[in-house]
Amino acid sequence: MINRTKSKNRLDKLFSPNSIAVVGASRDEKSVGYGIAKNLIEGCVFKCRYCMPFKGKIYLVNPKAGMILAKKCYHDISSIKEQIDLVIIAVPAAIVETIVRECAKLKVGGIIIISAGFAEIGEEGKNLQERIVSIASKSGIPIVGPNCLGIIRPSAGMNASFAPSVPPRGDVAFISQSGALADSIIDWAIESVYGFSAIISIGNQADLDISDFIEWLGEDKETKAIALYIEGIKDGRRFMEVTSRISRKKPIIVLKAGRTEKGQKAISSHTGSIAGSYKIYETAFSQSGVEIADNVEELFDLAKALANQPPCKKNSVAIVTNAGGPGVLCADFCESMGVNLAELKDSTIRKLDKSGKMHPAYSRHNPLDIVGDALPERYEAAINILLSEDYISGLIVIQTLQTMTDPVEDAKIIIRAKKRFKDKPIICTYMGGMFSREGWELLEKNGIPDYNDPKKAARAMKALIDKGKRGLK
Amino acid sequence: MKSKEKGKFQLSFNESVNILKKYSIQLPDSAIIKSKSEIQKYSNKIGYPLAMKIISGDVIHKSDAGGVETSIRDEKEAAEAYERILTAIKKNIPSADIRGVLAQKMFSGIEIIIGMKRDPQFGPVLLFGLGGIFVEVMKDVSMQIAPVNQSQAIGMIKKIRAISLLTGARGTKPANLTKIADIIVKVSRLSMKEIQIKEIDLNPVIVDGNDINIVDVRIVAEK
Numbered sequence: 192m193i194n195r196t197k198s199k200n201r202l203d204k205l206f207s208p209n210s211i212a213v214v215g216a217s218r219d220e221k222s223v224g225y226g227i228a229k230n231l232i233e234g235c236v237f238k239c240r241y242c243m244p245f246k247g248k249i250y251l252v253n254p255k256a257g258m259i260l261a262k263k264c265y266h267d268i269s270s271i272k273e274q275i276d277l278v279i280i281a282v283p284a285a286i287v288e289t290i291v292r293e294c295a296k297l298k299v300g301g302i303i304i305i306s307a308g309f310a311e312i313g314e315e316g317k318n319l320q321e322r323i324v325s326i327a328s329k330s331g332i333p334i335v336g337p338n339c340l341g342i343i344r345p346s347a348g349m350n351a352s353f354a355p356s357v358p359p360r361g362d363v364a365f366i367s368q369s370g371a372l373a374d375s376i377i378d379w380a381i382e383s384v385y386g387f388s389a390i391i392s393i394g395n396q397a398d399l400d401i402s403d404f405i406e407w408l409g410e411d412k413e414t415k416a417i418a419l420y421i422e423g424i425k426d427g428r429r430f431m432e433v434t435s436r437i438s439r440k441k442p443i444i445v446l447k448a449g450r451t452e453k454g455q456k457a458i459s460s461h462t463g464s465i466a467g468s469y470k471i472y473e474t475a476f477s478q479s480g481v482e483i484a485d486n487v488e489e490l491f492d493l494a495k496a497l498a499n500q501p502p503c504k505k506n507s508v509a510i511v512t513n514a515g516g517p518g519v520l521c522a523d524f525c526e527s528m529g530v531n532l533a534e535l536k537d538s539t540i541r542k543l544d545k546s547g548k549m550h551p552a553y554s555r556h557n558p559l560d561i562v563g564d565a566l567p568e569r570y571e572a573a574i575n576i577l578l579s580e581d582y583i584s585g586l587i588v589i590q591t592l593q594t595m596t597d598p599v600e601d602a603k604i605i606i607r608a609k610k611r612f613k614d615k616p617i618i619c620t621y622m623g624g625m626f627s628r629e630g631w632e633l634l635e636k637n638g639i640p641d642y643n644d645p646k647k648a649a650r651a652m653k654a655l656i657d658k659g660k661r662g663l664k
Numbered sequence: 665m666k667s668k669e670k671g672k673f674q675l676s677f678n679e680s681v682n683i684l685k686k687y688s689i690q691l692p693d694s695a696i697i698k699s700k701s702e703i704q705k706y707s708n709k710i711g712y713p714l715a716m717k718i719i720s721g722d723v724i725h726k727s728d729a730g731g732v733e734t735s736i737r738d739e740k741e742a743a744e745a746y747e748r749i750l751t752a753i754k755k756n757i758p759s760a761d762i763r764g765v766l767a768q769k770m771f772s773g774i775e776i777i778i779g780m781k782r783d784p785q786f787g788p789v790l791l792f793g794l795g796g797i798f799v800e801v802m803k804d805v806s807m808q809i810a811p812v813n814q815s816q817a818i819g820m821i822k823k824i825r826a827i828s829l830l831t832g833a834r835g836t837k838p839a840n841l842t843k844i845a846d847i848i849v850k851v852s853r854l855s856m857k858e859i860q861i862k863e864i865d866l867n868p869v870i871v872d873g874n875d876i877n878i879v880d881v882r883i884v885a886e887k
Contacts (some may be wrong), residue, residue, distance in 0.1 A: 427785030431809065471783050474807040 201333045202399070202407040204300030206389065207208045207347050208276030209247045212268055212299075214247045214253035214261050214290050215281035215306075216251035223305060223353045224281045225259070227341070230350040232260050237356040239381045243348045250275065268293050279341065279351055284308030284319065287337070291323045297331040301325060303351060304337035310395050311338055320397045327398065339394025340370030345387055346413050352392065361386015362406045362415035363494045366401055368393055372487070382472070384632060385491060388413035400425060402433040409437035416498035418490050419445040419481075422458045426474075431479045438480035442497035442658060445481050446490040447472050480661045482654050489650065492642060496651035499638035502659030503585035507533040508652055509577045510558035512589035513565040514594065517622055518558035521587060521645035529552045532557045533583050539576065548572040567600040574604065576612035578612040585655060587648045589620040590627070598623075598630025606637045616655045620648045672862060675883040677719065677766065683861070684881065687854040689847060692771075692877045696764040706767055707742045708843050713770045718753055722760040729756045734770060742767070766852050771879065773872030774829060774839065778847055780810070780855045780864040788855035790848055792820045794829060795830060795868040812852040817845035830871070837873035844869075844876060 211231060217224030226236055231249050234242030235577065249262065250271045256264045265271050268278065268290070278299050280290050284306050294302055295660055309320040320337065327334050335342060341352025345360035358380035367373040370392040380387060391404050401424065408414045417437070422489060424430045435444055449455040450469040474484050482497065484490040505579060508530055512518035525532055535557050543549050543559075548569045554560035562572050570588070577583050609617050619634050619641040621627040631641040642648050666849025675683070677685025681691055695706035696719060707714055711855035718731030726732050733745035746765055753760055783789050788811050806823035808816055821841050823832070832838035851864055863884040870877050 253887070424785055426811075427783065428787055431786070470807060471786055471789055472811070474789065475786050475809055478809055 192281055201331070202301070202403065204276045205303070205333065205335060205342060206344050206349075206407075206411075208300060208349070208351075209541050210250065210275050210349060211245065211247060211277045211279060211349075212250040212265075212271060212275045213279045213281070214252040214268060216253050216264065217281075217603075218253075218254070218256050218259050224253075226353040226355075227279055227281055227305065227351075228259055228262075230352060230354070232262065234348070235350055235354075235356040237378075237503065239356050241345065241357050241359050241381065242350075243357075245349050245351075247276075247349075257658050268297060268299075273338075277351065279303045279305060281305040281353070284316065285338075288297045288319065288323055288326070292327050294332060295326050298330055299332060301333045301335070303335040303339070303341050304364040304397075305339060305341060305353060305392075306336075308339040309337045310397065317649065320395065324398045333403075334398035335391070336394035337392070337397060340367075340373055340392030341521040342392070343387070343390040344384075345389075346585075352390075356381060358390070358458070359384055359386040360388070362388050362413065363418055363491070364391070364411070364414040364416070365418045365420070365494075366391045366393060366408075368401075369419040369420060370394070372420055376487075376491070384635060385495065386402065388415075402426065402430050404413065405430075405437055406433050409433075409441055414441065416442045416444065416494045418484075418486050419443065420487075420490070421445055421447045421472075422449060427475060429476050431475055434476075434479040434481050436464045438661065439663070442494075442654075442663060443481045444484050444490055444493045444497065444654075445476055446484045446487060447476070449530065482657060490649075492647050492651060493654045495587055495635075496616075496618060496640040497654055497658055500640065500651075501616070502661075502663055503616050503652060503655040504614070505582075505584040506531045506656050507582055508585045508586045508587065509533055509535070509583045510589065511570065511573045511577065512560050512591075513563055513570075513593065514589065514591040515554075517589045517591060517620065517645050518554075518560050521589060521620070521649055522558050524646045524649035525587075528635050528649050530649055530652050530656060533580075535559070536580070536582070539580055542576045543573065546576065548574040558589075563591070564595055566595060567597050567604055570601050570603045574617075575611075578608060578615055578617075583615075584659075585616045585652055587618050587620065587645075587652060589622065589645060589648075590630075592623045592626055598627045599633060602630040602633040605634060605639060609637065609639055615654070618642070618651050618655075619650045620645050628661070671887050673887070675885055676721075677881070680881045680883045683854070683858065683883065684878075687850045688852045689854070689866075689878070691881065692879075694766055694768040697746065697767055698764040700743060703742050703746055703767075704739055706726045707736075707739055710767055710769050712737050714742060714745075714769045715768050716742070716749060717751055717766045717768070718760075719763040719766050720753070720757075720760045721763075723753060723757055729753055730855055764774065769877075771870040771872065771875070771877045773870045773875065774836070775868040776830075776844065776871055777865065777867040778844075778851055778869055779866065780851050780861075782855065782859075783809075788852065788879055790817075790820065790852055790855070792817075792844075792848060793824060794826050808848075810852040810855050812848055814842075814849055816843055817848035817852075818842070820848065821845060839871045840874045840876065841876065844871065847878070849875070860887075862886050 215224040216228040251264045253264045254266045254559045310317040358377045449458045550562040621631040636642045714736040715735045779791040788810035790808045806820045808820045829840040865882040
């Protein structure tokens with residue numbers, strides 16, 4: 192217990208430091224040391240609307256440079272003479288030990304080691320890595336990495352990494368064993384308006400490992416769901432202990448690489464982790480209440496649904512659609528994934544008939560096809576009638592773009608229904624592109640997940656049914 | 665006692681039976697017969713039909729060497745089978761150190777396997793599946809990381825695709841799943857305590873309704 196509290200406090204400085212020093216800040220625009228300095232001073236290298244300068248103090252350390260990005264450089268961290276919460280190290284591996292010794296002497300709050308050239312290169316690197324951890328741990332200083340991208344904390348306006356840009360602020364945390372994957376996710380997240388509470392690249396996990404971060408995120412108020420990209424786990428039993436505990440209050444979703452022999456070989460040359468049998472990992476995940484994603488897209492598809500939607504309490508779901516084809520596809524996907532479509536009762540059909548809003552040829556069964564010419568008011572009647580039924584626990588709303596379709600008005604109706612039926616999940620499938628964008632953006636802004644494909648909607652609903660089985664709220 | 669990797673070795677049948685017994689995992693009565701005069705004493709006690717197998721660390725492929733006899737119906741056949749096994753082994757593997765002949769009752773029913781493999785990251789992983797081609801060809805097995813309790817063990821059993829074979833499909837006697845789960849739980853308990861044991865294979869375990877018999881066992885330990 193003591194350990195747990197301690198480890199939470201220990202990590203706080205990594206996510207909300209008041210001051211950051213960059214050791215290895217550089218004038219060379221093509222270097223990592225320049226990228227990190229720029230990310231702190233200006234927010235990012237690739238400018239986007241989510242970039243903001245770090246508001247705390249920034250100290251750049253480089254014995255050879257006078258000024259970088261119009262900021263004074265210090266010869267070494269000892270000459271800063273101020274309290275330093277976080278030190279980011281981006282110097283060649285051989286010098287890292289000396290810097291960490293200095294950090295230990297100055298009792299800094301935490302260290303991120305970006306530099307590579309440690310356990311991943313072999314025995315010599317491994318010994319160096321162990322020495323560094325032992326120096327820092329004697330002073331109780333947590334280390335992220337080495338061989339990592341760093342940490343991004345949008346809510347704190349902190350890009351303590353060499354990631355090219357920053358994602359919108361949101362409620363999904365992403366822990367990645369691949370830094371470069373995180374880079375691309377950020378680019379995609381800006382385009383897709385997908386928000387993150389934190390992005391953490393764990394690198395070699397010499398000191399802090401994936402379980403430490405999951406534990407911290409479990410208590411983090413900004414985070415509602417935790418997405419993981421994993422190649423190999425060192426301490427599988429501790430991972431299970433931590434995730435079993437955290438997954439009871441926050442959804443955890445994982446993408447595990449190394450499902451095949453070739454993939455496992457690639458892992459050992461990438462991070463030096465032992466990939467292990469995928470089947471055993473799968474067993475461990477499902478035993479610990481961790482939702483397994485099949486690919487990168489699904490990882491984030493599920494995370495956004497699980498972060499904001501209540502669980503689907505009973506496996507009994509309805510589909511409303513203004514198009515037959517996508518409704519049929521969605522029914523197929525639901526069935527094959529084990530999502531049960533509720534049989535609509537006669538009393539429900541009577542209510543729909545009586546609403547006076549239905550087309551004479553509407554389907555009268557689930558999927559409820561309300562026909563292509565459905566105006567917002569018809570969607571409204573169908574959605575409200577279905578969600579009022581006790582025997583329906585969740586709803587998938589499909590919208591295709593017809594001449595009379597109003598994506599934004601439909602979105603407003605769905606958002607209102609969401610407020611009225613708080614304990615039932617709604618998932619949307621706005622199929623289309625540019626003319627649907629304003630509508631789905633509005634949905635997403637209001638915490639309603641939207642997917643361009645009925646299969647993804649079915650998969651997300653399955654995850655919400657699982658969430659219910661795990662007893663999450 | 666063939667060595668697998670460095671430091672790993674397979675326990676003998678008797679050692680295996682003893683460690684299982686410590687965790688109340690019972691194998692059906694069997695006997696190691698060391699002379700012809702012992703046949704009467706043991707075989708009648710065990711019951712027929714009998715199977716007989718050579719016990720020798722030097723005989724790896726027992727059937728190929730003529731070291732296995734099955735469907736033995738009475739004492740007379742048992743004596744003949746015993747002779748045949750010894751003659752065959754002496755002829756085929758003259759240097760073999762023969763410790764005796766194992767006599768076991770033969771069972772009929774559905775073959776299942778219960779196993780454990782110690783994973784370097786996750787520790788003991790319990791495994792359940794139907795025997796024979798279901799495991800080897802169909803890969804129809806379920807796993808659970810130890811410790812496994814009774815309801816998790818039942819869950820493991822029900823997770824295999826061919827579960828209907830155990831629940832009475834096609835007119836077969838439904839298997840007593842609780843009893844199978846008991847064995848899984850006991851193997852889990854054993855593997856949590858005996859950390860020197862790396863692999864356990866109860867294979868086959870023959871299930872006939874309430875009658876569940878562990879016919880063979882293979883345990884790998886590490887020094």
